[in-house]
Amino acid sequence: MSLDLWGSASLWGITGLCFLGTLIWRFLGAAFAAHINPEGAIFQWLNCVAYAMLAGLVARILLLPIGILGTTPTFDRAMAMVAGFSLFFILRRNVFAATITAFAVMLGLTILRDMKYLS
Amino acid sequence: MPTIIVTSAMTGFGSLARDSGLSLDVSVALSIGLWGLPGQVAMVELWAMGAPVLAILIASSMGNLRFLPMALVTVPWFRGDGRANWTRYLAAQIMSINIWTIFMRHAPMIRLDQRYPYFMGVGSICLVGGTIGTVLGYTLAGTMPPAVTIALILLNPAYFLFVFSSVRQRNCIIAVILGSFTGPLLHQLTADWAIPLTGLIAGSLAFLLDRATKKNGNDRVT
Numbered sequence: 001m002s003l004d005l006w007g008s009a010s011l012w013g014i015t016g017l018c019f020l021g022t023l024i025w026r027f028l029g030a031a032f033a034a035h036i037n038p039e040g041a042i043f044q045w046l047n048c049v050a051y052a053m054l055a056g057l058v059a060r061i062l063l064l065p066i067g068i069l070g071t072t073p074t075f076d077r078a079m080a081m082v083a084g085f086s087l088f089f090i091l092r093r094n095v096f097a098a099t100i101t102a103f104a105v106m107l108g109l110t111i112l113r114d115m116k117y118l119s
Numbered sequence: 120m121p122t123i124i125v126t127s128a129m130t131g132f133g134s135l136a137r138d139s140g141l142s143l144d145v146s147v148a149l150s151i152g153l154w155g156l157p158g159q160v161a162m163v164e165l166w167a168m169g170a171p172v173l174a175i176l177i178a179s180s181m182g183n184l185r186f187l188p189m190a191l192v193t194v195p196w197f198r199g200d201g202r203a204n205w206t207r208y209l210a211a212q213i214m215s216i217n218i219w220t221i222f223m224r225h226a227p228m229i230r231l232d233q234r235y236p237y238f239m240g241v242g243s244i245c246l247v248g249g250t251i252g253t254v255l256g257y258t259l260a261g262t263m264p265p266a267v268t269i270a271l272i273l274l275n276p277a278y279f280l281f282v283f284s285s286v287r288q289r290n291c292i293i294a295v296i297l298g299s300f301t302g303p304l305l306h307q308l309t310a311d312w313a314i315p316l317t318g319l320i321a322g323s324l325a326f327l328l329d330r331a332t333k334k335n336g337n338d339r340v341t
Contacts, residue, residue, distance in 0.1 A: 004140070004141070004142040004143060005142060005143050005144060006142055006143075006144055007141065007142035007144050007145035008142075011141070011142065011145050011166075012145060012148075013172075014162070014166060014172055014175055014176075015145050015148055015149055015152070015162075017172065017175075017176050018149070018152075018153060018158065018162045018175065018176060018179040018180070019148075019149075019152040019153060021158070021176050021177075021179050021180030021183070022152075022153045022154070022155055022158050022179070022180060022183040022186065023212070024180070025180070025183060025184055025185075025186040025187040025190070026186045026187075026190050026208075026211040026212055026214065027208060027211065028187055028190075029186060029187045029188070029189065029190025029191045029193075029194070029211055030190050030194050030207045030208045030210070030211035032191060033190060033191050033192075033193070033194030033195055033207070034194070034198075036191060036192075036195050037195075038195040038196065038198070041330075043191075043192060043195065044290060044326060045322070045323065045326045046188045046191050046192050046322075047188075047192050047223075047288075047290070047291060047294075048290050048291060048293075048294040048322040048323070048325045048326040048329075049188045049294075049318040049319060049322030049323070049326075050185065050188040050189050050191075050192055050219075050318065050322070051283065051286065051291045051294040051295050051298065051322065051325075052294040052295070052297060052298030052301070052317055052318045052320075052321035052322035052325060053184075053185045053188065053298065053314055053315065053317055053318030053322065054185060054216060054279065054283065054298070055280070055283050055294065055295040055296075055297075055298035055299045055302065055321075056298040056299065056301055056302020056303075056305070056313070056314055056317030056318065056321065057157060057185065057302060057314050057317075058276045058279045058280050058283070058299075058302075059280070059298070059299035059300070059302045059303050060302045060303045060306045060313065060314070061275075061276040062273075062276050062277070062280065063303040064303055064306055064307075066160075066164070067135060067160075067164075067272075068265070068268060068269055068272060069269060069272045069273060071269075072269055077273065080273060080277065081277060081280070084277055084281060085281075085284075088281055088284065088285075093284070093285045095120075095278070095281045095282055095285055096120055098277075098281045099120075099124075099274065099277055099278045099281055102273065102274070102277040102281075103270050103271075103273065103274050103277070104270075106269065106270045106273045106277075107266055107267065107269075107270035110265070110266040110269050110270065111266045114265070114266060
């Protein structure tokens with residue numbers, strides 16, 4: 001595979017459009033934020049909406065992944081997360097330890113599968 | 120820690136971009152300009168499939184719709200700090216899940232005039248990390264063992280699920296739990312609209328549930 005440094009004009013065009021497609025949400029959010037009271041109910045509701053959206057997105061990526069992560073068994077991903085959450089609660093909500101554990105378990109399981117120790 | 124996460128996540132994106140036939144300059148421009156993985160991944164994958172421009176634009180934009188509620192609850196934290204209006208838009212542009220979760224947690228403890236520098240500081244570091252990650256992933260694509268790539272890609276969602284699980288406000292915790300179930304379920308019905316719908320349904324439900332249960336024990340809740 002050769003290194004492709006510079007993109008074509010059409011590719012840049014799509015990139016520009018997609019940039020605007022994301023910018024609009026950020027822009028609208030910043031613009032309407034001026035009318036929101038940080039102590040009010042609407043702010044609390046939006047906060048819930050944001051957290052639910054992000055949690056839904058992350059759960060979807062873990063349970064129904066696309067791309068290379070989609071080639072791994074659900075069991076492996078579940079084990080990595082179970083191990084991570086175990087450490088998370090044992091060590092009083094330690095995000096760092098939990099993340100490293102999930103990473104290590106996933107790496108270990110994938111290597112074991114590659115070496116045919118697990119089928 | 121957030122820098123490691125964002126760098127590894129963008130390494131994953133860089134190698135995906137290379138495999139999909141994108142050029143390096145466009146890959147980096149996407150990371151810096153869109154600065155939101157779901158929208159970037161949607162753009163790259165659909166482009167590689169040869170999808171029509173409008174379909175790419177809509178999927179990529181929907182993938183990053185979460186920035187709307189995120190910006191709505193971020194910007195009010197800066198109110199009254201005496202800075203010009205355009206700084207709000209700059210903050211909204213540099214915002215990512217990483218910066219947002221850190222900021223939402225610490226903002227109440229930070230002095231009003233220090234919040235914007237804090238936000239932009241963390242944001243810039245993440246942006247640099249993300250750019251380095253994209254270039255790294257792009258140049259290293261195919262040379263890394265697949266097991267490492269897989270574990271690196273898992274690192275990102277795993278980290279965020281742990282971060283969300285350590286949120287302190289009760290209504291947000293309910294929203295995270297409900298959202299984790301609703302997101303994958305809705306995805307099987309409608310892939311494009313699943314995330315915005317999850318936010319609206321699970322988020323509203325969490326908000327109402329929290330309010331309804333608070334009313335009963337109003338005296339105890341401060």
